[in-house]
Each structure stands twice: as C-alpha cells, then as structure tokens.
C-alpha cells in the first residue's frame with residue numbers, strides 16, 4: 001500500500017533492523033523499544049489491524065504468531081515468558097495502520113498495562 005511505513009519496511013524501501021524474515025512475514029526491532037526485547041512482526045501483505053487480518057480468515061495470522069514465537073526462542077525469552085500485543089485502533093494507541101505484533105520480553109511486566 002502506498003505511503004504505508006510498514007509496507008515500506010517489508011519491501012526493503014525503508015531501513016529497519018531486520019531480525020528475521022520469510023516469504024509472508026517480517027520481524028524487525030522497534031525504533032523506540034519498551035523492553036530489552038521489543039520486536040515488531042508484520043505480514044508483508046497490508047491489513048490495517050489484527051481484527052481485519054483475522055476477519056480475512058487467512059492462515060496469515062497464524063504465520064504471524066508462529067514467527068513471533070520463533071523470534072522469542074531465538075532471543076532467549078521463550079522460557080521466561082513474553083507478551084504479544086496488538087494495539088487496535090486509536091484509543092489503544094495504534095499509530096501505524098499496518099497490523100503489527102509487538103513482541104515484548106526480557107523483563108518482568110505488570111498487568112494490567114498502564
């Protein structure tokens with residue numbers, strides 16, 4: 001999608017620190033990390049948010065979560081535990097309208113979030 005920041009990162013047109021990538025999803029480090037491990041995992045295909053991606057009824061949402069799990073293992077946080085967050089809509093703080101899983105870990109996290 002034209003003028004979409006994360007489509008640009010997925011295409012390699014906008015620089016990012018790529019953690020790993022495959023034909024359907026891309027993982028890269030958040031530019032403003034909120035935890036020792038803060039990786040964003042996105043589908044290459046443009047969907048506005050996780051609800052839209054889920055409603056599309058594709059296996060892509062499973063691919064996205066599977067990729068987040070792979071990154072958690074590779075980053076050494078899988079056993080300690082981690083958080084996967086999909087901010088959805090403005091009141092949840094979604095600022096980029098291309099679905100992205102925040103993979104957060106490497107420190108204890110409180111619940112509920114502030």
Ligand code: 5GP
Pocket residue numbers: 005016017028029030031032033040086087093094095096097
């Ligand atoms: P949201 O607020 O939409 O849930 O999350 C967007 C995330 O994208 C934020 O955590 C923000 O730090 C990150 N972000 C915004 N612009 C860029 C960028 O150009 N590169 C990278 N790597 N992350 C970005």
Ligand code: ZN
Pocket residue numbers: 001004005006007008045046047097098
């Ligand atoms: Zn996009």
